[in-house]
Amino acid sequence: MASRRSAAVALAVGLGLFSTPSCATSAERTYYVDPAGSDDSDGLSAGSAWRTLDRVNAALLTPGDTVLLRGGARFEGPLLLDGKDAGNAERPVTIGSYGDGRAIVSSQRNWGIYAHNTAGVDIRDLVVTGGPDARRTVGGISFYHDTAGQGPLDGVTISRVEVSGFKNGVEVGGALAGFRDVVITDSTLHDNVEAGLSVYGPEFADNAPSYANENIRITSVEAYHNSGDETNETRNTGNGIMLGSVRGGHIDKSTAYDNGWLCSAPEGPAGIWAYDSTGIVIENSVAHDNLTGGTVDGDGFDLDQNVSDSVLQHNHAYDNDGAGFLLYATRAGTSNTNNAVHDNRSENSPRRPGWYGGITVAGHVTGAQVHGNTVTGPGAAITVDPAAAANDNAIQPPQN
16 A cells, blocks of 8 residues: 555645634634524624625634534535634634534535644534545535644544435545544544545655654544545555554544445555554454455455554454455565454455455564454454564464
């Protein structure tokens, strides 16, 4: 798989980006938005609601403010935040719904919600939908950081959202540093192109590793039917959940399935995986029916190149095109070290003929611990690449 993800998101796609903000206030305010409202109103009650997201974009949202969209109503996106908005993890700006059901943010050509160089934001209880142009260019909910000289920005929470029809459903990362203390939970990310969920950073430097993002927590996220990009002939697309450039990450009770069938690049996608990261724990999760349009990958779970001190445990992989569980690093200058795969189940993975086993360790892999797993079906084996074995891996057979 690829050791790099595109770290940049196009900063404008036919937009006038951010309008002049209204006057700042230190008071925490709740703004209401309703298609039956008026942008000439003050927005401070359901009876005096604003009408459009353009009016929200023109406001300065200070720490502690809340924006509520009427449940069940549809709003034309994008909703935009920049470095003047939010910024306090202890007093986040909250964006959600009120009334019956979840509001719908529909953005056919641009992001659904885009936060540029800011954090301290809590997004909840929304449906975000894209269209044909958005599927090729932008994320549904996107947090992007490119301010030079800053470390990670603190505090992003995304919960109870459904995102579909974008390049990535949810994407969090940066060109230099990214984000810290990110929680994504109880959400459904489907029918996107490159990934349901992508956390990413700049290209990894093997001789001086650094990580753009820290403390990423993903719980009860379902990523499915993310197709892959048949026009991308260089790198993997069609992933479920992927962590890149992360120091300290936890994926728990999450599911990835039916992803990746249009990826025909020389490297393929996986259901749930990490690359260029350290201290990752993926547990209590399920990956099944993940596919590839090419001849490689389509794996259930993967700790890929430049991943260290990480664990796959108590997971279930079944009916994937590739390995149920993969440890992999083959490109020059990459490594995979001190990772563990234990107490997992792999069934009927791989489904396609090839060199994969139910659990596969291949390439520049050192210090691997593989034990206590159950492997059944046609791929009922651990496949160990000779190069990996030559690098003194500690490999134990599964305990059936």
